[in-house]
């Protein structure tokens with residue numbers, strides 16, 4: 605029996621966390637449509653939904669938010685460790701190191717047990733601390749002072765403020781980041797979530813499963829695509845060059861970042877919300893060229909290849925207009941996806957079996973070992 609390359613079309617397990625419906629190109633978190641979640645809830649409500657299986661009541665949300673705001677700080681020695689890293693270290697690698705350090709600082713993690721309650725607590729700690737790791741490991745690598753988290757600010761206000769170094773509470777900016785975090789939070793058995801589940805299934809702990817996931821998310825075919833999209837838009841520079849650039853890539857059979865998806869073949873329902881918010885930001889700032897370039901690329905790709913943009917395409921422009929440094933786009937994706945990863949790690953640990961597929965051996969067989977001097 606031969607496997608499909610990339611395991612395409614294979615069902616690798618059951619989940620109650622999200623449904624990717626390819627017939628309608630829609631995405632549902634625990635039965636709720638993501639577009640309705642964007643319109644009516646905050647990222648923290650969605651985080652609660654993913655971790656606790658339903659939306660919170662107002663008192664449950666208050667308790668959840670109180671925990672999140674109270675646990676944003678990270679140990680000072682982590683700042684010293686970041687200061688000792690070379691300035692060229694990739695922010696995703698710093699985030700992976702940061703998550704590993706947080707695991708080492710969490711005494712409960714040394715117990716070697718993975719109860720539901722322990723996993724929930726670890727997930728909440730990472731949810732609370734990852735923005736601080738993302739923003740401040742980056743700031744330190746740029747020779748800037750770290751910014752302490754501000755517990756008076758909402759999750760997204762605080763995240764934006766730590767990145768920019770100044771208090772940011774413009775409602776459109778905060779809503780754009782918050783909605784993007786909802787859209788990035790969860791997506792079934794995507795590559796990083798699958799690697800988190802494989803690690804968790806060995807009964808390794810949540811911090812290590814998340815470290816595996818961060819390493820997987822970094823790649824440009826997965827989370828790293830949002831950064832590559834912005835570098836590409838910068839390279840194109842003007843709307844006049846967009847069609848020619850796209851056509852050349854198509855002729856050379858090169859991949860265009862931010863387009864295509866393993867599951868969605870006729871569009872990605874996550875794109876519309878963030879595209880609209882990005883357009884509003886563009887109008888607010890009077891910078892429309894990125895959307896003009898994007899529209900031409902989208903039209904060309906659909907007409908020539910019938911390949912549609914995925915979430916990373918409009919998210920890149922929205923983040924650029926928010927003033928977020930390009931190297932932080934994928935770490936921000938990770939700070940959101942911690943919710944989906946953790947929900948999957950909980951689901952795996954709660955009903956575990958080691959994940960260990962077989963493979964078909966197709967190499968040479970029954971060879972005799974020659975003595976070293978006889979080998980040529």
Ligand SMILES: CC(C)(COP(=O)(O)OP(=O)(O)OC[C@H]1O[C@@H](n2cnc3c(N)ncnc32)[C@H](O)[C@@H]1OP(=O)(O)O)[C@@H](O)C(=O)NCCC(=O)NCCS
Nearest residue numbers: 610824825826829858859860861862863864865866914916
């Ligand atoms: C997401 C992705 C990895 C899915 O890959 P996949 O399901 O393995 O699909 P394939 O790479 O086999 O692509 C199928 C065909 O579409 C083409 N294609 C897919 N995505 C493309 C893209 N972004 N640009 C140009 N062509 C693309 C492939 O070249 C291939 O064409 P061929 O059959 O003529 O060889 C792929 O679409 C991609 O690399 N996209 C760019 C990276 C990206 O945006 N990633 C974020 C995903 S959310």
